[in-house]
């Protein structure tokens with residue numbers, strides 16, 4: 125088979141790595157890919173959101189299956205376009221991807237179908253939103269309606285912070301159209317867990333649980349990032365909670381989407397808060413999470429291409445998906461300054477010293493390869509991932525490996541997995 129993966133970050137590197145283990149696969153392309161991915165796949169210079177370019181390439185190259193990983197091409201209807209051209213694609217169509225691309229849609233869906241989530245109100249008028257914020261109990265959570273690179277969620281501790289956020293989103297349009305409408309919701313407390321499921325629109329198979337670390341510094345200090353690390357499984361996600369989540373959240377969501385005529389096929393991501401009143405949905409994503417994928421896929425024992433096909437052909441019900449019982453931890457090595465401004469182009473050393481150990485894999489998020497050397501090429505640069513029978517030994521192993529890698533101004537969190 126010839127497979128095309130759309131995207132070019134750590135998540136896509138993990139996908140390409142897993143796909144490359146399938147004996148059924150002859151050739152992998154990745155568009156646009158990155159330096160690390162180029163070891164396993166032929167990188168094609170097409171932007172992830174270039175729907176027409178991607179369809180043209182997939183057709184010309186006789187691609188058997190295209191895996192659309194990032195949210196932007198999904199929201200733009202890349203899967204619809206590929207299918208219209210007679211090609212097979214893994215991922216939700218545009219009308220199902222809306223579960224991520226519109227927070228208003230997601231909240232209203234949960235309300236209509238009784239799926240537990242934070243209480244909320246929707247505003248498209250700044251003054252009305254401000255009036256509501258003036259009467260609210262703090263903290264409150266303000267979310268831009270559309271896709272905002274994970275930066276569209278602000279927790280406001282008082283009316284001044286709330287007003288600043290509402291102004292920048294609704295009047296100054298810092299997120300463009302994505303922030304013209306906002307959701308203001310109740311602040312939930314508890315433990316956060318990520319659960320992703322494969323679903324063919326009718327049936328679903330949950331993956332092992334994970335937890336990511338969004339803040340830039342240790343002890344969850346500093347601004348939010350695209351993710352500074354992750355581990356799997358979550359200690360909080362017990363079998364009893366898993367059953368409750370499946371009954372009260374996952375099953376009703378998959379059914380709700382089908383009932384709405386928006387059958388969801390692909391990976392559905394549940395960002396959950398385990399509260400005193402039970403598990404509640406913080407957010408849905410219409411795709412694999414980043415960096416959670418870097419710790420979940422190393423634990424997958426089944427051929428991922430078989431799983432993708434079962435989803436596309438709507439026969440997930442008969443699929444037995446197996447997981448490793450151990451643990452995985454991923455630590456992101458970031459450029460100095462990230463998540464603010466940072467420089468690119470620094471040489472990376474020490475990678476070859478990790479090639480020997482099959483329990484350690486380095487997924488590249490932002491690198492460029494020139495000759496045999498790698499250079500930094502993004503805010504998040506590498507995701508060093510280790511597996512072990514226990515979480516504790518996976519943590520020790522990952523940090524031992526991290527200490528062997530260097531680039532100028534590199535920084536990372538030292539507490540991944542310790543929460």
Ligand code: AMP
Nearest residue numbers: 242265274277309310311312395406407
């Ligand atoms: P999201 O992009 O929706 O996942 O939100 C980013 C982060 O904001 C989440 O991972 C949570 O840590 C936090 N968050 C979102 N919604 C809430 C909420 N209702 N209560 C508390 N924290 C929240």
Ligand code: GLY
Nearest residue numbers: 336351413414415
């Ligand atoms: N880890 C959160 C996300 O992928 O959006």
